[in-house]
Amino acid sequence: MKYSKLLSAIFITALLPFAAIAAEDEKIWNNVLKPEYFAQQAIEESDNVIELEAPVRAEDPALVPFKIVSKIKQTKEHYIKKILVLVDSNPFPFVGDFEFTPESGKADIAMRIRVNSNSNIRAIAQTNDGKLTMTKKFVKASGGCSAPIGANLDEAMKRLGKMKFRLDGDIKVGEPTSVQLMISHPNITGMQMDQVTRFVKKAHFVKDIKVSFNGKPVLTAKTDIAVSTDPNFRFYFVPEKAGELKAEVTDTSCETPTKRDVCTKGDTYTETFKIQP
Amino acid sequence: MRVLLLFALSMVSVQATAATTLPVKEITAGVYVHFGKHQFPDSKNHGEIANLGFIVGQKCVAVIDSGGNPEQGSALKQAVTETTNTPICYVINTHVHPDHINGNSAFKAAGVKFVGHHKLAGAMAARGSYYLDKAADQLSVKMNAADLIPPDIEVKDSLKLDLGGRTLILKAHPTAHTDNDLSVYDEKTNTIWLSDLLFTEHVPTLDGSLKGWLAEIDKLEKQSFRYVVPGHGELVTDWPQSMQAQKHYLTLLLTEIRAAIKKGQHIEDAVKTIGYSEKNNWALFDEYHRKNVTTAFAELEWED
Numbered sequence: 001m002k003y004s005k006l007l008s009a010i011f012i013t014a015l016l017p018f019a020a021i022a023a024e025d026e027k028i029w030n031n032v033l034k035p036e037y038f039a040q041q042a043i044e045e046s047d048n049v050i051e052l053e054a055p056v057r058a059e060d061p062a063l064v065p066f067k068i069v070s071k072i073k074q075t076k077e078h079y080i081k082k083i084l085v086l087v088d089s090n091p092f093p094f095v096g097d098f099e100f101t102p103e104s105g106k107a108d109i110a111m112r113i114r115v116n117s118n119s120n121i122r123a124i125a126q127t128n129d130g131k132l133t134m135t136k137k138f139v140k141a142s143g144g145c146s147a148p149i150g151a152n153l154d155e156a157m158k159r160l161g162k163m164k165f166r167l168d169g170d171i172k173v174g175e176p177t178s179v180q181l182m183i184s185h186p187n188i189t190g191m192q193m194d195q196v197t198r199f200v201k202k203a204h205f206v207k208d209i210k211v212s213f214n215g216k217p218v219l220t221a222k223t224d225i226a227v228s229t230d231p232n233f234r235f236y237f238v239p240e241k242a243g244e245l246k247a248e249v250t251d252t253s254c255e256t257p258t259k260r261d262v263c264t265k266g267d268t269y270t271e272t273f274k275i276q277p
Numbered sequence: 278m279r280v281l282l283l284f285a286l287s288m289v290s291v292q293a294t295a296a297t298t299l300p301v302k303e304i305t306a307g308v309y310v311h312f313g314k315h316q317f318p319d320s321k322n323h324g325e326i327a328n329l330g331f332i333v334g335q336k337c338v339a340v341i342d343s344g345g346n347p348e349q350g351s352a353l354k355q356a357v358t359e360t361t362n363t364p365i366c367y368v369i370n371t372h373v374h375p376d377h378i379n380g381n382s383a384f385k386a387a388g389v390k391f392v393g394h395h396k397l398a399g400a401m402a403a404r405g406s407y408y409l410d411k412a413a414d415q416l417s418v419k420m421n422a423a424d425l426i427p428p429d430i431e432v433k434d435s436l437k438l439d440l441g442g443r444t445l446i447l448k449a450h451p452t453a454h455t456d457n458d459l460s461v462y463d464e465k466t467n468t469i470w471l472s473d474l475l476f477t478e479h480v481p482t483l484d485g486s487l488k489g490w491l492a493e494i495d496k497l498e499k500q501s502f503r504y505v506v507p508g509h510g511e512l513v514t515d516w517p518q519s520m521q522a523q524k525h526y527l528t529l530l531l532t533e534i535r536a537a538i539k540k541g542q543h544i545e546d547a548v549k550t551i552g553y554s555e556k557n558n559w560a561l562f563d564e565y566h567r568k569n570v571t572t573a574f575a576e577l578e579w580e581d
Contacts, residue, residue: 059548060571065543065571143317143319144482144564145375145482151456151576152485153456154452184579191407192402192403192406193405
């Protein structure tokens with residue numbers, strides 16, 4: 001009896017830090033993020049509309065691959081309109097919002113993000129009827145020597161604005177087809193210690209992404225510094241016939257890493273890709 | 278009586294902490310190395326995992342890497358003091374990783390110059406606040422911004438340091454293990470301190486450029502050295518023989534990841550399948566390998 005009591009005490013103590021972090025994370029959501037993005041709105045928590053796939057541990061805090069998998073079909077009558085992605089514990093939690101259309105075929109999206117410390121990754125989907133559904137996944141931060149900024153920013157800077165489309169498999173006429181958009185951009189967070197050096201780099205990141213197929217939007221996104229260096233997105237479109245995929249990407253520079261009131265508009269980069277089914 | 282004894286014992290232990298000396302080994306005349314243990318940096322080892330040391334000249338001592346926390350820096354400084362009366366003139370930081378620079382503040386004094394790659398200060402600025410947070414969270418080490426000391430002397434290409442009767446040649450490498458790797462060559466004994474450009478036993482960790490690192494290895498392989506000091510692992514006396522394991526590992530990553538990209542494999546699947554034939558050849562493989570694949574994949578997908 002005593003022994004089992006002791007065991008359960010040890011068990012509880014061992015679990016505590018993890019539970020405490022998760023609780024702390026809900027605090028950020030309840031006190032800051034929910035009022036900021038969804039004041040007074042009802043949100044259902046379930047995996048019925050979208051589900052998250054993410055690693056248990058962020059092996060590289062600068063590049064955590066994760067995926068949103070949709071559970072409902074994109075039809076003209078009922079579809080996922082928008083997905084907001086947040087990393088609660090990041091210094092700037094907003095990762096991006098991603099808008100889909102029935103032409104997207106599927107509201108799945110895979111991306112690579114920065115995760116600074118133990119945190120929930122949270123995605124809130126809004127269907128065209130206005131209903132909000134939230135799902136989340138807890139990711140443990142990695143230790144070691146890497147930092148959430150990217151290994152070789154100078155190299156990414158040299159290629160700045162270069163883009164590539166890649167098809168993941170065969171083109172399926174009239175069916176959702178997966179495509180990858182690679183954007184070369186350092187996506188500088190602007191986080192730094194001025195005490196250490198005079199060297200100052202402003203936040204400089206991809207802000208707007210518009211992807212269309214034959215002029216019809218398939219993905220429209222607003223993104224921020226939590227997206228990794230060389231932003232990379234995989235999503236769907238429906239090639240009902242031959243045509244052209246087009247990406248327009250615009251960046252911005254902001255005076256501070258965590259405020260968006262003083263920013264200057266940057267450059268727009270365009271890439272097209274011929275689709276021949 | 279018992280209380281007195283307890284008191285005496287506690288005095289002894291306090292004394293012992295205050296005068297901690299980092300064990301070092303003289304690998305060749307005037308070159309002293311502390312060999313770190315192959316562990317993941319955590320709250321038990323407080324980030325004390327890297328090889329550190331110093332080289333003694335007639336006028337000056339150059340310390341090479343300062344340790345995983347200020348206390349280890351002090352213990353290294355104590356080792357210098359117990360070895361020689363020659364003053365410390367230089368603290369050379371071989372790159373930005375915390376296990377190599379977190380002891381800097383222990384050496385701050387008049388007459389001591391900090392030396393690093395010309396990109397080191399930028400890397401310290403970009404990573405500093407994150408590393409300080411991690412020191413508290415993961416290493417149980419209290420540090421602040423004043424503990425991160427950027428170089429007074431920046432090495433753009435190469436630099437000679439005269440220690441009196443022996444010259445060190447410092448070389449700033451293009452992006453390899455990190456984008457701020459600096460090696461230290463001691464002419465007198467034909468010893469090169471490669472730090473984290475070389476790992477033996479401990480799995481190499483990639484935080485710069487895979488192709489860049491392989492290119493630096495190719496250049497270094499053609500040179501002959503009597504002694505080579507890795508950042509993690511045993512002293513190398515058969516250069517370039519003991520470097521082949523690292524070369525093999527990095528080349529395997531290059532080949533397998535290129536093939537995966539060509540096949541259209543995604544990064545999250547590549548980390549689960551690539552390079553596992555190397556698992557039993559390295560310490561800490563499970564801790565760092567997936568991060569290596571991630572970093573290399575993100576670099577190689579931009580080829581062509």
